Amino acid sequence: MASEEQDPEGLAAARPLLTDLYQVTMALGYWKAGRAREPAVFELFFRSSPFGGAFVLAAGLRDCVRFLQAFRLRDADVQYLASVLPPDTDPAFFEHLRTVDCSGVTVRALPEGSIAFPGVPLLQVSGPLLVAQLLETPLLSLLSYASLIATNAARLRLIAGPQKRLLEMGLRRAQGPDGGLTASTYSYLGGFDGTSNVLAGQLRGVPVAGTLAHSFVTSFSGAEVPPDPILTPASGPGPKVDLASRVDMWLERVCAQLGLGVQEPHKGERAAFVAYALAFPRAFQGLLDSYSVRRSGLPNFLAVALALGDLGYRAVGVRLDSGDLLQQAQHIRGVFQTLAAQFQAPWLESVLIAVSNNIDEKELARLAQEGSEVNLIGIGTNVVTCPRQPSLGCVYKLVSVADQPRMKLTEDPEKQTLPGSKSAFRLLDASGAPLMDLLQLAKEPAPQAGQELRVWLRGAQQPCSVCPDSVEPLLRVYFQQGQLCETLPPLAESRAFAQRSLGQLRPEHLRLQQPAEYKVVLSEQLRTLVERLRSEAPV
Structure with missing residues (x-):
C-alpha cells in the first residue's frame, strides 16, 4: 500500500489492480x-x-x-x-x-x-x-x-431548502471505509453543510460537526462526583462557580415553570450534561431523548444551559433522535421562547434544534415545511447508501x-x-x-x-x-x-x-x-x- 506521502488523500485503495x-x-x-x-x-x-x-x-x-x-x-x-x-x-x-x-x-x-x-x-x-x-x-x-x-x-438539499443545515452522519452505515470517505466528501459537494466523519475533515477539508451519543448519557448514574466542578466565567477572571450546584438551583425553577410533578428528571442524565458542559462550556449541546424528552431531557438541558448562562456562556443546541421530530421541535421551541421571557435570557429563544433518525426524502420534506422549528437535520443511511x-x-x-x-x-x-x-x-x-x-x-x-x-x-x-x-x-x-x-x-x-x-x-x-x-x-x-x-x- 502506498505511503501517506505518496497518497495524502488516503486513496491507496484506488490502485491499478483495482480492476476486473x-x-x-x-x-x-x-x-x-x-x-x-x-x-x-x-x-x-x-x-x-x-x-x-x-x-x-x-x-x-x-x-x-x-x-x-x-x-x-x-x-x-x-x-x-x-x-x-x-x-x-x-x-x-x-x-x-x-x-x-x-x-x-x-x-x-x-x-x-x-x-x-x-x-x-x-x-x-x-x-x-x-x-x-x-x-x-x-x-x-x-x-x-x-x-x-x-x-x-x-436532491436532499433541494428538498430541505437553503436555510436548513444538513449534516451527513452515515459513516457507520456506509459500504465500508472507502465508501464512507467518498460519501462524506461528495455529500458535501452536493450541498450538505458538513459531516461527522473526522477523516473526511482531515483529508478533504469537509467541515466536521458532532455532539454526543446516548452511551455518554446513559453511562452516568448521577452518583459520579466531577473531579473539578468549578467553572470560571466566560468573560475571564471573576467568581468561580460550582456548576453542579448552580444546575440544581436552576432545575427547581425550571421544573416549577414547566409544571412538572414530583418525579425528578433523571439524575444520571443531568450528571452527563454537567460533565459535557464542563468539558465544552462554549459549545454545550444536549441529547434529549435518552429517557423522556419532556419530563427529563428538556428540563435537565435547560437547567444546565441557564446555569452556564449565569456565567456568560451560551448553549448552542439540542438534538432529538426519536419520536415525532417535527412535533417535538415545535414544543421545545415554544418552551425556549416562554422561558427566555420568564428568565430574561433572550439567547435561549434561538438555541439550535437538531434532529436525526433514519430521515428519508419524505420525512425531510416534512421537517423542512414552513413553520418547522428544526434548524439542523442529520442524515446517515439515506444519503450514504442511496437506497432508492x-x-x-x-x-x-x-x-x-x-x-x-x-x-x-x-x-x-x-x-x-x-x-x-x-x-x-x-x-x-x-x-x-x-x-x-x-x-x-x-x-x-x-x-x-x-x-x-x-x-x-x-x-x-x-x-x-x-x-x-x-x-x-x-x-x-x-x-x-x-x-x-x-x-x-x-x-x-x-x-x-x-x-x-x-x-x-x-x-x-x-x-x-x-x-x-x-x-x-x-x-x-x-x-x-x-x-x-x-x-x-x-x-
Whole structure:
C-alpha cells in the first residue's frame, strides 16, 4: 500500500489492480496483436438519470486525476498478474506492463460539480489502447459512486431548502471505509453543510460537526462526583462557580415553570450534561431523548444551559433522535421562547434544534415545511447508501481507434453507443438557463451564439432547429500527456459551483418527481455517421 506521502488523500485503495481481470486479458490480447500503442478514445457516461430525476451532479474528477498521476504497475503487481494469467504467457508482456503509465493519456472532463445529463461524457480518455483499457474499471469506480452520492445529496438539499443545515452522519452505515470517505466528501459537494466523519475533515477539508451519543448519557448514574466542578466565567477572571450546584438551583425553577410533578428528571442524565458542559462550556449541546424528552431531557438541558448562562456562556443546541421530530421541535421551541421571557435570557429563544433518525426524502420534506422549528437535520443511511437507487450505472465505451470511429451496435437500442471522439456544448437561452446539450464530432467547428442549428434527438425521424443565445463548452482538458494542465479548485469551491449550476436549471428539469426530460441532441454530422455505421453493419 502506498505511503501517506505518496497518497495524502488516503486513496491507496484506488490502485491499478483495482480492476476486473478481463481488462488485463484484453491488454494481453492487444499486446499480442501488436495494437497496444494504437491511439484510442473512450468515453465514460451514464444512460439514465438516477432517483427518477432529470440530472446528475458530476463528481469524482479530483480522485480520477490523482489516480492517473500515480498510475504505475509495481513489481508486486506484475508478479501477481503473472500468477493468474496462463503460465505460457510471453514474459515480454510482463516487461511491457512494467513500463505502463499515463504519460500518453489525455483526459477531458466536465468540471467537478457540473450538471450532467444522459449520454453526455463525464470523462473522455485518449491514449494508447492498452493503457486506456486498463483505466476503465478504476475510473468507473471513482466516478460512478461519487456522482451518485453528490446527486442524492443535491436532491436532499433541494428538498430541505437553503436555510436548513444538513449534516451527513452515515459513516457507520456506509459500504465500508472507502465508501464512507467518498460519501462524506461528495455529500458535501452536493450541498450538505458538513459531516461527522473526522477523516473526511482531515483529508478533504469537509467541515466536521458532532455532539454526543446516548452511551455518554446513559453511562452516568448521577452518583459520579466531577473531579473539578468549578467553572470560571466566560468573560475571564471573576467568581468561580460550582456548576453542579448552580444546575440544581436552576432545575427547581425550571421544573416549577414547566409544571412538572414530583418525579425528578433523571439524575444520571443531568450528571452527563454537567460533565459535557464542563468539558465544552462554549459549545454545550444536549441529547434529549435518552429517557423522556419532556419530563427529563428538556428540563435537565435547560437547567444546565441557564446555569452556564449565569456565567456568560451560551448553549448552542439540542438534538432529538426519536419520536415525532417535527412535533417535538415545535414544543421545545415554544418552551425556549416562554422561558427566555420568564428568565430574561433572550439567547435561549434561538438555541439550535437538531434532529436525526433514519430521515428519508419524505420525512425531510416534512421537517423542512414552513413553520418547522428544526434548524439542523442529520442524515446517515439515506444519503450514504442511496437506497432508492444504489448504482448510477456509468459505462466506459470505446468510440475511436487509430482515428477511426467505433460504435457498439446491439440488440438493445438503449445500449447502442455514439461513435467518434466528440465535443459537448450546452445551449443556453437569454436568461442563461440551459435549453439542451449538443453532442458533435470533435473535428466540427463549435456552435456559435445566435447561429441557428439543425440538430437531431436520438431516434427522431426529423431534425429540429435551435438558435442559442449563448453556448458553453462542457468538456475541459484537465490531464494531458500525463500532466495536470488545469488546477482543480478546492472542494468548497466545487460545492459552490454545483449550487450555482443547479440554480440555473429550469424548474421543470429540477423537479424531483416526474421532471421534464432534458434534451441531449446530435449534430447533423454525428447523426450522419451513426446512420452510416448502422447501414454498414451486417443484418
